[in-house]
Amino acid sequence: MSRFQKILRGVVLFIGAVAFLFPFYYMIIGxxxxxPDPTIAGAFPNPSNxxxxxxxxxNDRINLFQGLxxxxxxxxGVLLGTLxxxxxxxxxxxVLQWRGRGVTFALALLVQVVPxxxxxxxxxxxxxxxxxxxxxxxxxxxxxxxxxxxVIIFRQYFLQLPKELFEAARxxxxxxxxxxxxxxxxxxxxxxxxxxxxxxxxxxNEFLWPFLITKEAGLQPLAVSLANYISNVAAxxxxxxxxxxxxxxxxxxxxxxxxxxxxxxxxxxxxGSGVKG
Amino acid sequence: xxxxxxxxxxxxxxxxxxxxxxxxxLLFSAPYxxxxxxxxxxxxIYSVWISFHDFFFxxxxxxxxxxxxxxxxxxxxxxxxxxxxxxxxxxIFLLINVPLTxxxxxxxxxxxxxxxxxxxxxxxxxxxxxxxASVAVVAIWLFLFNGDGLVNAVLxxxxxxxxxxxxxxWAMPTIAFFVTWKQLxxxxxLYLAAxxxxxxxxxxxxxxxxxxxxxxxxxxxxxxxxxxxxLVLLVSTVTGANLFTEPYLxxxxxxxxxxxxxxxxxxxxxxxxxxQPDVAAAIGVVLVVLVLVVALLQNRFAGGRD
Numbered sequence: 001m002s003r004f005q006k007i008l009r010g011v012v013l014f015i016g017a018v019a020f021l022f023p024f025y026y027m028i029i030g031x032x033x034x035x036p037d038p039t040i041a042g043a044f045p046n047p048s049n050x051x052x053x054x055x056x057x058x059n060d061r062i063n064l065f066q067g068l069x070x071x072x073x074x075x076x077g078v079l080l081g082t083l084x085x086x087x088x089x090x091x092x093x094x095v096l097q098w099r100g101r102g103v104t105f106a107l108a109l110l111v112q113v114v115p116x117x118x119x120x121x122x123x124x125x126x127x128x129x130x131x132x133x134x135x136x137x138x139x140x141x142x143x144x145x146x147x148x149x150x151v152i153i154f155r156q157y158f159l160q161l162p163k164e165l166f167e168a169a170r171x172x173x174x175x176x177x178x179x180x181x182x183x184x185x186x187x188x189x190x191x192x193x194x195x196x197x198x199x200x201x202x203x204x205n206e207f208l209w210p211f212l213i214t215k216e217a218g219l220q221p222l223a224v225s226l227a228n229y230i231s232n233v234a235a236x237x238x239x240x241x242x243x244x245x246x247x248x249x250x251x252x253x254x255x256x257x258x259x260x261x262x263x264x265x266x267x268x269x270x271x272g273s274g275v276k277g
Numbered sequence: 278x279x280x281x282x283x284x285x286x287x288x289x290x291x292x293x294x295x296x297x298x299x300x301x302x303l304l305f306s307a308p309y310x311x312x313x314x315x316x317x318x319x320x321x322i323y324s325v326w327i328s329f330h331d332f333f334f335x336x337x338x339x340x341x342x343x344x345x346x347x348x349x350x351x352x353x354x355x356x357x358x359x360x361x362x363x364x365x366x367x368x369i370f371l372l373i374n375v376p377l378t379x380x381x382x383x384x385x386x387x388x389x390x391x392x393x394x395x396x397x398x399x400x401x402x403x404x405x406x407x408x409x410a411s412v413a414v415v416a417i418w419l420f421l422f423n424g425d426g427l428v429n430a431v432l433x434x435x436x437x438x439x440x441x442x443x444x445x446x447w448a449m450p451t452i453a454f455f456v457t458w459k460q461l462x463x464x465x466x467l468y469l470a471a472x473x474x475x476x477x478x479x480x481x482x483x484x485x486x487x488x489x490x491x492x493x494x495x496x497x498x499x500x501x502x503x504x505x506x507x508l509v510l511l512v513s514t515v516t517g518a519n520l521f522t523e524p525y526l527x528x529x530x531x532x533x534x535x536x537x538x539x540x541x542x543x544x545x546x547x548x549x550x551x552x553q554p555d556v557a558a559a560i561g562v563v564l565v566v567l568v569l570v571v572a573l574l575q576n577r578f579a580g581g582r583d
Contacts, residue, residue: 005490013388014395017402020458023417024405026427030420038426089309098302099295104310111317115515115568117541118561121554122320122327129334146312176301205410207522208541212549223412230416230526241420248413259408263401266466 027252031055031245054242055250061243062229064250067222070137071204071251074221077141078203079196082150086195089146090154091180095166105155111148116208119143124212135216144203150195157191158184193265197258204255222251328562332555350559354547360560363531363538364567366449370539371517371571373453378513379506382461386468387498400465407462411522418455418527442528445536452523452537460516464509471505472498503579510575518568521545540564 026043030036034051058064092098093105123143133139161184169179207223214220220228226247237243259266292300328350330343354360389399406414421428422441429436437444441451475497483493499506520539524531531538540560548557 009388010392010394013385013392013399016385017399020402020406020462023414023421024409026421027413027417030417036420038420038423039430040427043427085308085312088305092299092302092305096297096299096302096305098297098299098306100303100306101297104306107310107313111313113511113515114317114321115519115565117519117521117544118324118565119317119320120541120544121548121558121561122323123316124549125327125334125554126320126323143316145316146309148313151309176299201408205408205412207410207412208545212545223410226416227412227522227526230412230419231529241423244416245420248416252409252413255408255410256405259404260401263397263404266404 024252024256027245027249030241031249033242034239036239036241051242054239054246057237057239058229058243058247058250061233061237062217062222062225062247064222064247066218067220067225068250068254070219071221071223073137074140074206074210075200075203077137078144078147079199081141081145082147082195082199083192085146086150086154087180087185090151091158091184093151093155094158095161095163095184096176108148108151108155120208120212123209128213134213135219136213137219139213140210140221141203143209144206147195147199147202150199153191153195153198154188157188161187190265193262197262197266200258201255222247226251324558325562327555328558330555332558334552334554346555350555351563353553354556354559354563359535359538360540360543362535363540363543364564366531366537367518367520367539369449370453370456370520371514373450374457374517375510375513377453377457378461378464379509381457382464382509383468383499383502383506385461386465386472387494389465390469390472400469403465404462406459411459412526414459415455415523415526422451439533443533445533448528448533448537452520452527455523455527456517456520460513464513467505467509467512468502471502475501507576507579510579511572514571514575515568518564 029043029045031054032050032052033042033046034049034053036042037046037049055064089104089108093101093108127139127142128134131139133142165183166179169183170176174182204221205223206221207227210221211224211227214224217225217228226244229247230244296303329345329347331346331349332343333341335341385403389396389403392399419442420426423429424440424443426440429440437447441447479497479501480493483497488496519541521541524537524539524542525545528537531542541564544557544560547560548554
C-alpha cells in the first residue's frame with residue numbers, strides 16, 4: 001500500500017469517527033443552551049447562551065436521582081445474577097464432565113438468537129399477570145437475570161486454564177466449589193471485567209421490557225422515564241430540547257464513562273467468541 | 278455380607294453413569310437451566326399456544342375459559358392493513374440496514390485493523406453509539422433531524438419537505454440509517470475479531486502475485502471473514518425485526534400515519550394497549566417464522582460451507 005493510500009485511509013477513518021462522535025458533542029452543547037439554537041452557529045459553544053438550567057428543568061419533571069437509582073438496581077440485579085450463576089455454569093461447561101453439558105452449551109448459544117418480540121406477550125402475561133410482579137424490581141430483572149453471552153465468555157476463559165491446575169487442587173483434597181472460588185476465579189479476573197461491561201449495557205439501556213412492566217413513575221429506570229418525557233411532556237416544556245438532551249446526557253454518561261475507562265477490556269476476540277461460541 | 282461391601286460404592290457408580298463423571302456440573306448449571314426454561318423455553322411454547330386460543334387478560338388467580346380458535350387470530354391480524362404495512366416497513370428497513378451494515382462495518386473494520394496511530398481513539402469512537410442507550414441517542418437525533426434542526430440547516434434547500442421524520446417516504450429510511458449508525462460498532466467488533474484469524478501470509482502471497490489492496494480485499498479479506506459475515510447478517514436481521522424503540526420515539530409511534538410502524542410496535546399496541554394478546558402473539562409467531570426463513574436464505578447464499 002502506498003503512502004498516499006495510507007494517509008487516505010487514516011483521513012477516511014477520522015471523518016467516520018467524527019460522524020460517530022458528533023451527536024454526543026452536540027448533546028452536550030444542546031443540553032447547555034439557554035435557548036435552543038438549531039442553526040450551524042449553534043453547533044459551536046456560545047458563552048452568552050450557556051446555562052445549567054436544562055438539567056434542573058428535566059430533574060423537576062422526572063427525578064433524575066430516582067431514575068438513576070432504579071436503573072442502578074435493575075442493572076445491579078442483572079449483574080449479580082450473571083456473575084454468580086454465570087460463573088457457575090461457565091465453570092461447569094468448561095471444566096466438569098456431566099451429562100447434558102452439550103445440550104446446555106447449545107441452549108446458551110440458541111438463547112441469544114431468540115427474538116424478544118415473540119416472548120413479549122407471554123412474558124408479560126406470566127410476570128405481570130400470573131406472578132403479579134409488575135411495578136417490581138424483581139419483575140424487571142427476571143427476563144435478563146443471567147446473560148447468556150456472559151456464560152459463553154466465562155466458559156471460553158475457563159477452557160484456557162490448564163487442566164493440571166484443577167487436578168492438583170483436587171488431589172490436595174479441595175472440593176469442586178473451593179477449586180472454582182480459590183483457583184479458577186482469580187485467574188479469570190479479566191473475564192469478569194469484560195462480562196461486567198458487556199452485561200451492564202444491556203439492562204442500563206433496555207427500554208421495551210421495563211417500559212411494559214412499570215407503570216409507576218417512582219419505579220421506572222431512567223431510560224423509561226426519559227422516553228415518557230419525550231413522548232408526553234416535552235411538548236409543554238419551555239426548552240424541551242435542552243431538557244431532553246440534558247436527560248440524555250445523564251442517561252448516557254455512566255455507560256460512556258465506564259466504557260472509556262475500561263475500553264481495553266472490551267476486546268474484540270472475547271466478545272466475538274461469546275457470540276459465535 | 279458381600280452385599281454390604283459391594284453396595285456402598287454402587288449408588289455413586291450409578292449416578293455417575295447417569296449424570297456423568299462430575300454430577301456437580303448439573304447442580305452448578307441448574308439455576309441457569311431453570312432460568313432458560315422459565316424465561317425462554319416455556320414462554321416460547323406459551324406464545325404459540327396463545328396465538329391459537331381466544332386469550333384475554335384476567336385478574337391474577339382468575340381461571341378463564343380459553344377455547345381453541347384455530348387460525349382466527351392470524352386471520353384477524355392479517356386482515357388489518359396496518360399489520361401488513363408494518364411488515365412491509367420492516368422489509369424496507371432490512372433492505373437498507375442489512376447491506377449497509379455489512380459493507381460499512383467490514384470496510385471500517387479492515388481499515389481499523391491496519392491502522393497504527395490513534396488506534397484506541399478510533400475504536401472507542403465507533404463503539405460509543407453502540408454502548409449508549411437508544412433512548413438517549415434518539416433524543417439527539419430528534420433534535421438533529423427536526424424540521425428546523427441542524428441537518429436541515431446544513432442541507433438548506435436540499436432538505437426534504439416535510440422533514441425527515443414526518444415525511445412518509447423518508448421516515449423508515451431515516452430510522453434504518455439511525456439503527457445502522459447506532460449498531461455499527463458491534464459489527465465492527467465482530468469483524469475485527471474475524472480479521473485476526475486471517476493469516477498474514479495470505480496477504481503476502483497475494484501481494485507477491487501482484488494483487489493490489491483492492492484485489493486482496495476481495496480475494497483474501499472477504500472470503501476470510503465469511504463466517505463473521507453470516508453472523509452479522511443473522512444478528513442484524515434479528516435486531517431489525519425487533520425494532521421498537523426507534524419508531525416509538527423517533528417517529529412518535531410509527532408515524533406519519535403508520536409509515537414507520539414496525540410489527541413489534543403493532544404487537545405492543547394490539548396486545549397490551551388494546552387487550553388482544555392473542556392477535557399480538559399471532560403477529561409475533563409470523564414475524565419469527567419470516568425471520569427464520571430470511572436467516573436460512575442468507576445462510577444458503579452467504580454461508581458457503583461454514
